[in-house]
Amino acid sequence: MFTTENWQAGKSIIRRLKENGYEAVFVGGAVRDFLRQKVANDIDIATCALPEEVKLIFKRTVDVGLAHGTVLVIEDGVPIEVTTFRSDGEYEDHRRPTDVKFVRSLEEDLRRRDFTMNALAMTESFQIIDLFNGRRDLENRLIRTVGNPIDRFKEDALRMLRAIRFSAQLDFSIDHQSLKAIQSCADDLSYVSVERVTAELEKMWVSSNLHKGMTYLVSSQLADQLPGDFPFHHDKWSNLGNPQNALVCWAFLCLLQDEPSVTELTKAFRLSNESKGRIKQLVKATTIRSERMFTVDDFYLFDEEILVHAESLVHVWQIGIPPMPIETILNNKRSLPIQSKSDLVVTGKDLMGWFSKRGGPWLKEALSAIEMAVLHQKVVNDATKIKEWIMNESNSEI
Ligand code: ATP
Ligand code: MG
Numbered sequence: 001m002f003t004t005e006n007w008q009a010g011k012s013i014i015r016r017l018k019e020n021g022y023e024a025v026f027v028g029g030a031v032r033d034f035l036r037q038k039v040a041n042d043i044d045i046a047t048c049a050l051p052e053e054v055k056l057i058f059k060r061t062v063d064v065g066l067a068h069g070t071v072l073v074i075e076d077g078v079p080i081e082v083t084t085f086r087s088d089g090e091y092e093d094h095r096r097p098t099d100v101k102f103v104r105s106l107e108e109d110l111r112r113r114d115f116t117m118n119a120l121a122m123t124e125s126f127q128i129i130d131l132f133n134g135r136r137d138l139e140n141r142l143i144r145t146v147g148n149p150i151d152r153f154k155e156d157a158l159r160m161l162r163a164i165r166f167s168a169q170l171d172f173s174i175d176h177q178s179l180k181a182i183q184s185c186a187d188d189l190s191y192v193s194v195e196r197v198t199a200e201l202e203k204m205w206v207s208s209n210l211h212k213g214m215t216y217l218v219s220s221q222l223a224d225q226l227p228g229d230f231p232f233h234h235d236k237w238s239n240l241g242n243p244q245n246a247l248v249c250w251a252f253l254c255l256l257q258d259e260p261s262v263t264e265l266t267k268a269f270r271l272s273n274e275s276k277g278r279i280k281q282l283v284k285a286t287t288i289r290s291e292r293m294f295t296v297d298d299f300y301l302f303d304e305e306i307l308v309h310a311e312s313l314v315h316v317w318q319i320g321i322p323p324m325p326i327e328t329i330l331n332n333k334r335s336l337p338i339q340s341k342s343d344l345v346v347t348g349k350d351l352m353g354w355f356s357k358r359g360g361p362w363l364k365e366a367l368s369a370i371e372m373a374v375l376h377q378k379v380v381n382d383a384t385k386i387k388e389w390i391m392n393e394s395n396s397e398i
Contacts, residue, residue: 009078010043013058014124017082020057022049023106024082025121025129032117035128035138036170045073045082046121048104054082069102085109091155094191107131111146114159115166119146141172149181157188160222161200168204168213174220182220189225197226198269205249210242228268231256239316248309250275251282255317260287278306285310290318299333300375307333337374337381344371346386354387355394366390 010026017024024047026034033040047054051071055061060074069084087108088097103109106121106129113119116134128135132146143163145152153160160182163174174182189197204213214237217223223232234256243249250271254260262283266276285302288294289310299307307329314321338344348363370386373379379389 005076006043006078006080009075010045010080011124013045013073013075013080013082016057017045017047017049017054018124020049020053022047022053023085023104024049025106025123027083027110027121028113028118031120031122031128032134032138034122034126035120035135043080045080046085046106046109047082048085048106049082050084050102054084068100086112088112088155094154094157094188095193096156113146114152114156114162116144116146117142117166117172137175141170142175143167143170143172143178144175145178145181149175149178150185153181153185154188157185157191158196158200160185160189160220161192161197164213164216164220164222165200165204165207167216168207168209171209171212174216179216179220182222186221186225189222194227194268194270198271201226201249201269202246205246206244208242208244210240210244210249211238214238228264230265230268236316241316243309243312245309247275247278247282247305248313250279251286251309252313252316254279254283255286255313281306282309282313286313286317289314289324290321293322293324294329294332296332296336296376299329299336300339304330304333337377338371341367341371343381344374344386345381345383346370350383350387351390354391366394369393 014024014026024045026043027046028044030040030043049057051066051069054071054073058073058075062072062074062079064070064072064081069086071082072079073082084102085104085106085108086100087103089099089101090097092098110119110121110131116132116137118134119132120134120138121129123129137144143166145159163178163182166172167174204210207213214232218233226232230253232253236256237252240249240252250265254262254265260283262276262280265271266279271279281302285298285306288298294307302310308326311324311326311329315323344367348359348367351363351366352359370379370390373389374381374386379385
């Protein structure tokens with residue numbers, strides 16, 4: 001998040017570049033968000049100075065993307081990306097330009113940008129440079145490509161998905177011509193790497209206008225081009241509200257399938273093993289919850305996040321399930337005698353001492369038996385009581 005101090009640091013970078021005879025301005029999302037009076041994600045500066053020239057001016061710099069002309073300048077402890085004005089060469093693979101040309105003109109740099117609202121620049125005294133009517137589109141809350149939309153989407157197919165993601169993040173509409181162009185270029189989404197598709201989807205899913213994004217995803221026909229054959233078009237998406245949570249959306253997408261398969265989903269979208277584990281748990285908890293109220297074992301098995309999400313998801317997924325208040329869920333979870341095995345006051349070492357026996361499979365079994373007994377309040381989590389209980393149990397087994 002960028003604060004007033006961050007803008008001050010940006011201003012001082014621009015001033016220094018200008019003192020050295022170079023043109024420099026704020027560009028991209030930061031200017032858009034400044035005009036919307038929103039806090040910017042990050043601040044970008046564009047300059048006619050070449051990367052090597054930028055590095056000579058500032059003491060603290062990091063080479064983050066020299067090939068693309070980007071140097072990270074650290075000013076008053078604030079890292080800000082400074083990128084040389086560039087124009088992109090030919091696009092051969094519908095994704096990346098084959099080469100990047102550094103240019104000395106701001107206009108050329110702004111022309112290569114995706115949408116008019118992202119092609120605004122601003123001087124250090126907050127004067128707006130608006131060559132493509134970005135301000136008008138911003139006021140009308142419209143996403144419109146800079147130049148011919150078909151050409152721009154043909155150059156870089158990722159822009160189509162960026163348009164949808166921005167519509168959800170900003171609650172903006174997509175200009176009619178741009179939307180039509182997406183429909184006709186939708187096939188080209190296959191040129192975009194799955195990882196980028198996943199990243200854009202997740203940005204949309206944590207936005208505050210999920211429904212808008214999902215509606216565009218379907219009407220633009222991009223949904224049909226996504227990996228696998230998942231129910232992005234399902235009516236139930238409109239009931240999901242704004243969970244602002246990617247995990248919930250992945251689990252929902254999975255549950256909407258006729259035969260929910262987390263493995264298929266995580267493979268198709270190349271999700272991490274960690275995400276796979278979390279989605280699996282949420283799908284499992286929601287399925288359980290659709291069949292019955294949570295039991296002590298469920299409260300123990302799932303963490304609070306999974307339990308709470310499962311409770312909200314189940315009512316979007318299935319109708320007529322009696323609700324369980326979130327407060328009750330949290331109370332039940334928090335009042336369990338233990339939250340995990342590590343909360344037990346006894347260890348394997350204690351057991352080996354009590355039974356004068358060396359470790360082996362019996363130890364794991366005994367610890368699990370103690371864990372379940374404490375969880376189900378057959379014995380309290382106290383070493384003496386547990387010892388008494390387990391001795392008794394083993395005697396009665398003999
Ligand atoms: P966010 O708030 O998500 O960071 P942003 O507009 O800053 O939004 P970035 O992905 O950080 O988006 O890109 C910075 C700027 O670079 C954009 O505002 C746009 O001008 C330009 N840009 C980014 N990706 C593309 C693209 N694929 N094609 C053309 N221009 C792009
Ligand atoms: Mg940005």
